[in-house]
């Protein structure tokens with residue numbers, strides 16, 4: 001019974017994200033095959049409440065595949081995903097969103113022709129009654145520094161404001177875990193610093209755990225509690241940014257001479 005057989009599920013592990021645990025997410029033996037290619041290879045990954053973890057690794061390391069397994073966009077070939085006290089491996093993407101896993105994609109998912117307030121209404125409709133839209137919208141606008149842009153059409157916002165709106169939309173769902181794919185790509189230095197500050201607030205004040213796929217190692221250094229390095233679908237290293245930066249093997253596979 002080879003471990004590479006995609007039809008074989010490993011022995012179910014004990015859920016370590018249940019009541020009394022500070023762990024929000026735990027994967028066990030999480031595996032994804034695309035035909036003969038193993039994009040995610042028996043990954044055991046754990047995340048604490050309110051933790052900010054950066055996921056780095058060379059192109060094709062399996063970062064996006066891993067995130068898509070967590071959101072349910074991809075179905076696991078083997079292994080389990082435990083989140084907030086239950087096994088969510090078989091849940092649909094929609095059910096996972098309902099349980100507080102939200103995703104911010106690299107490609108903006110705001111509606112450019114809608115106003116800021118109209119955009120916020122889209123996620124709010126899914127979680128609160130209509131009579132609460134006004135107060136909840138205002139709270140999010142204040143929090144994400146978009147109050148003056150309430151009636152602005154999203155296409156007229158700066159890139160940084162659009163990023164904040166998107167994160168605000170994700171936060172409207174009251175997530176416990178937010179997944180972000182290169183959130184500062186294309187942003188200015190000031191906008192990047194704003195986002196880093198927002199992440200700090202979201203994790204520290206709201207206790208939301210973040211997994212951020214990031215190529216910019218300096219940005220990683222400015223935000224991450226811990227870093228996971230993926231390579232060829234497996235966890236290659238895990239540690240503080242200082243440990244990861246000092247690791248010659250990580251340098252060899254990923255960071256290269258220009259970092």
Ligand SMILES: Nc1ncnc2c1ncn2[C@@H]1O[C@H](COP(=O)(O)OP(=O)(O)OP(=O)(O)O)[C@@H](O)[C@H]1O
Pocket residue numbers: 034037038039057058059060061062063064065066
């Ligand atoms: N839908 C798919 N069908 C077949 N192969 C896929 C699919 N999605 C990803 N792969 C392959 O799986 C491997 C991991 O890809 P993935 O996109 O997860 O890597 P990544 O670390 O996110 O890379 P990048 O940094 O370039 O975005 C790659 O070899 C890729 O070609």
